[in-house]
Amino acid sequence: MRPYQIAATERILNRIEISTNYKKTGTVEAGGYIWHTTGSGKTLTSFKTAQLAASLPYIDKVLFVVDRKDLDYQTMKEYDRFEKGAANSNTSTKILQKQLEDPNAKIIITTIQKLDVFISKNKTHDVYKQHIVLIFDECHRSQFGKMHRKIVKAFKNYHIFGFTGTPIFAVNAGSGGDPLLRTTPQAFGDKLHTYTIIDAINDGNVLPFRIDYVNTVKEKDNINDSKVRAIDIEKAMSAPERIREVTSYILDHFDQKTKRNSFYSLKGQRVAGFNSIFAVASIPMAMKYYTEFKRQLAERKRNLTVATIFSFSTNEDDPEDALPDEGFETDKLDKTSRDFLEAAIADYNQTFNVNFDTSAEKFQNYYKDLSLRMKNREVDLLIVVNMFLTGFDATTLNTLWVDKNLKQHGLLQAFSRTNRILNSVKTFGNIICFRDLKQATDEAIALFGDKEAGGIVLLKTYNDYYNGYDEDGKHKPGYAELIATLQSQYPLGKAIIGEDAQKDFIRLFGAILRLKNILTAFDDFAGNEILSERNFQDYQSIYIDLYQDFTKGKNADKENINDDIVFEIELIKQIEVNIDYILMLVAKYHESNCTDKSILVAIDKAVSSSIELRSKKELIAKFIEQVNTSTQVDDDWRIFVAEQKEKDLSAIIEAEKLKPEETRKFVAGSFRDGTMKTTGTDIDKILPPVSRFSGGGRAAKKQSVIEKLMAFFEKYLGLV
Structure with a gap:
């Protein structure tokens, strides 16, 4: 465990010990909350806390309580990964009751919904008298309210702790619900430990965000009434022409934003690029977008796997709750919405040869299967209203498209789906907003970081990366400056003599690769690469030649050759030339009646600039030798x-x-x-x-x- 995780665990255990000794159990004084930013190992911290708390001789049970949206099976899988069989999960209230009555079941993972049902059916039970530790995951969510009050009222000898990446304070609390349980401190007591998104980014545990604002609506002039303006804007937002425009933008930029030309290994498989979630404002908009995506994909003859999921939410339109709780109540959906969802799931069934529908159990299994396929990058684009925007972690997810009003904790939770660390190609979470969320983003970052947090949480501008910028009294050269240095110090056709010069070239070209990896996500970069594709390939060939020279006789999987040389091999691989491109060039050579030798030069340069294709160079050359007019x-x-x-x-x-x-x-x-x-x-x-x-x-x-x-x-x- 990392130091901040150990500190969080120790503070909870100290609070348990102190409050037990002074017999302060039964009140929120016996608990507290941990502000542990999303994606920084919250589940591991909670697991170790539960494990150590359960080992205390005076503690009878530890209940780890999750909201239905997270599902206890996900937490159970994580706990099993840490230590097989350390915890007990349950699929029904009946099984939960058996576990609560079993003295050997020390750690129990359950949903707040099942625990609520158990308490409602068992007004008196011996477990209420036992010494219990209650740990709530994602305690910024539905634990506030009647269920929370019922749980803490039932247990007579307990400690209660909450984990959250985005606490609810007075400034970001809604006006609905129990006025005494609106904030995290009200519900759980003192703040015991803080590890914010600023800490996590600085420590390299999560990634910063890069945000595009794509304007799709021009507001009419002379509308003074705010309600009329809001109605007018929402009507414009769901207009068919705007739905078409946004869908077209996503499809036009999908490969660019999700880096579909990048390759990496995922569970032994070679995978191209990342996947994405599209958060929309309502179920009707989800339906419109899903239909439009299917239409445009068919029109473009393009193969992308698009899925959607939504369910009934009692407060979907509540403007004060950025991410309303959304369970699995498909039976409460109106007929049009449920029929549409049924058809969308049928599409999914056909794609993956599975059998789900909107019935209670099968819909939950659809959620589980969809969650797994998102993590395995089998689904390219998932359209959601609120589901999957909190509590869902997938390292392959790098892009969130947003056509939804988000703010405060809901905004940061949604954005944080994209910033899990995977490899050197994924250097930031990509956020593309089709609504003006700039002020809301600045406010959220300031609330959960500080007023200076924007410089850490958000990437710098295109201009900064392209032209350079000054920071802490030092100049950080931009892409244009680095390319100018490359061309002047290492002109193509001139050998790089001496190890020191070679190392300087490796460092310079590595810095260019890192900047280019960031810049390709900006729409402005297209056409401003400075180096032609062929010249860039030549430089890349030199870089790979040096990599192979420096790694000769060493472990070639290691990119750190020594203390002062690091090769950006993942970034080289992510701009790989694939065999389809080479075959396209071979076809052009064939079309020239095998006379255009410049195409052969292009093939040679492309193959030489690719680590993957170098091993196939002899094979490709042998095939080209036998190409003739009848091939x-x-x-x-x-x-x-x-x-x-x-x-x-x-x-x-x-x-x-x-x-x-x-x-x-x-x-x-x-x-x-x-x-x-x-x-x-x-x-x-x-x-x-x-x-x-x-x-x-x-x-x-x-x-x-x-x-x-x-x-x-x-x-x-x-x-x-």
Whole structure:
């Protein structure tokens, strides 16, 4: 655990000990709340707290209470990841009751809804007299109100603690509900520990945000009445032409914002880019947008997986609650909305070959399945009203499109879906607002950070990154300055002599790659790259040459070669040239009757600038050699690759005397999973019989096989 997590845990345990010794249990003096910013390990902190509290001899049980939107199964999965079997979850109030009556069930994860039902059905129960610790997750939400009051009234000997990334203070509390339970301090007591978004960004535990404001509505002149203006704006917001315009903008910029030209490994699979959530103002707008996305995708003949989810919310239109609580009450939806949701789920069923609908249990399972597929980046765009905007974590999610009025804690919660750390390609959470949320954003950041927090929480402007800026008395060079330095100090065609000069080039080009990674998310950058694509590829080729020289004989997976050299290999890979682009160039060469040699130069430069394609360079060159006027490029390439793959694999099997059937099965599994596992027993099964007592012969044989199979795998990965 990190220091701030340990500090939070210790303060809760100290409060339990002190209040127990002084017998202050039964009041909020026995508790407190932890301000632990979203995405910085709140679940791990709560798990360790629950575990240590449960080990205290005078504590009978620890109840970890989540809201239905988070679902206890998600928390249970996280707890199991920390320590299998450490906690107990439940799928019904009946199971919850059994766990409360079981002395061996020390840590229980439950929803506040199930706990509320249990208390309503059991006015008197022995568990109320036991010494209980109640830990509330996301305590800025529906725990305020009747359910909260009922729970703390039922238990007679308890400590109560809340975790939240965005506390409710008087300034951001709504006017509805119980006036004595509107704020976090009112409901949970003293603030025990603070770890804000500023702390988390400074510590590198979450990412900052980058915000675009895309104006889609021009307000009419001479409207003085605020209510009339609000009605007029909302009517304009849902106008069909605006829905079309916003949808078109998202589709036009989708690849740019989600970095679909970037590649990374996710659970052994090679994945392109990130995914996104689109937050809209109401169920009718969600329906309109879903329909328009389907229409425009079909019109563009484009393949993006779009899904939607929503349910009944009692206070959806409450302007004081930025993110109203939204449960799973699909039966309360009006017929039009429910029928539409049913049809959207049917689309989802067809896409993923599953079977969900809007009935109570199947809708909850749809939520679970959708949550998992979002985390696995199988869904490209999820349209929501309130669901998934709090309590949902997915490292693959980098973009939030917003056509919804957000403010204060709701705004920061929604934005924070995008800022989980994944890799060096994902350097910020991308927020694209189709409403003017600038003032609301500034106010939210000031409330949950401080008045100077904007400089840390939000990325700088396009102009700053492009032209440079001054900070803390130092000048930070921009992209244009770095490119000018690159061209003057390292002109193309001139060798870089000496290790010091090479290291300086590596640092300079790495800084350019990092800035370009940020700038590509700005619409203004298109057309202002300065370097032509071909020249950039040439510089990238030099960078990769140096990487391979510096890593020769070392662990090539490590980017930190020594203390003063770091290679930005993830950023190189994210602007990879793929084989489809190369085949397109081959087709152009074919169309020129194989006479345009400049295309061959372009192919060579593109392949040389790609780490992925360098291992395929010989294969590509061999294919181009046999291209003639009768070649069908795509079809003949597939046939060529299949023949060469079989030829190369057979040669390895024969040379190393491997077991043919086991080897082919092992290789097929590796291509299926996107990774070749060289540890474990699978690799041993393909080796020929070698005496285990033959000294280092078996180890040497195994290493030789691994090296040959890895080279084979790299050569054909992405082609089969």
